[in-house]
Amino acid sequence: MKIEENEEHKKKFKTEENPNNENYILEIHIKKLLVIQNVFSDGSVVKKILKRGIVNTRMEKISRVYFSLKIEVDKKIIYESGNCDNIQLNQEKDEKQIQLLENENQCMKFYIDEYKISRLLKRILKKMKKQEEAVIVCKNNKLITYGEDCNIIKNAFGGIIPETLVYYVKVYDFTEGKNTYTMTIEENYKKALKTFENINGFFDLGRFLGQDAIDVHPFIKHKSVQYEIIIMGLINYYLQQNY
Helix, strand or coil: CHHHHHHHHHHHCCCCCCCCCCCCCCCCCCCCCCEEEECCCCCCEEEEEEECCECCCCCCCCCEEEEEEEEEECCEEEEECCCCCCCCCCCCCCHHHHHHHHHCCCCEEEECCCCCCCHHHHHHHHCCCECCEEEEEECCHHHCCCCHHHHHHHHHCCCCCCCCEEEEEEEEEECCCCCHHHCCHHHHHHHHHHHHHHHHHHHHCCCCCHHHHHHHHHHHHCHHHHHHHHHHHHHHHHHHHHC
16 A cells, blocks of 8 residues: 555656756845844834945044935925935045035034934934945834934924834944044044033033933043043143143
């Protein structure tokens, strides 16, 4: 009985030989997989990388970022900043490229450590690389309580921030940060002024807000920062006396 079943099975699944001895080519097209990142640990913000960026430098807190932004709510674009796609971007560090972007009116440009963009947008940009494109889905409007993107959304919805928003971000380039030891006197002076401007800007918000309060308020506790502030103060005094 088993022998008959095996013979029947062979007949049923028997494959015909190729009489012409032809070769066949099987083409398989695999779509590029999207990289998905959890921006915050609670899963409230999900980032999908549409185009990988260039991994040749690291964004710092004092970096100035040049990027384009689109904001979508309920599948409708409520804001679009424009783009700088007309500029041919280089992969290596290029000061002329930074200057071109600085003079370009179509892209947005902010320092990462300024309080001129929301906590959401700041966190997004800090996780992006040069020439990277991404779409970000945010389901926590508490991450958008101040900044230019917050004002844009409030103006579109009568002072209300919708619970779910979608950001489309493309980073063109950003300046590389410098530490205190490699900066010139003038650069240290500008950094000192900028530090105080950022603190004043934070207090202009009227109150401390979430993680941003933790980021700003306790920084004096670190001795390295204390020494840096002392150095900046001495430089500031020196420049005032000699210029």
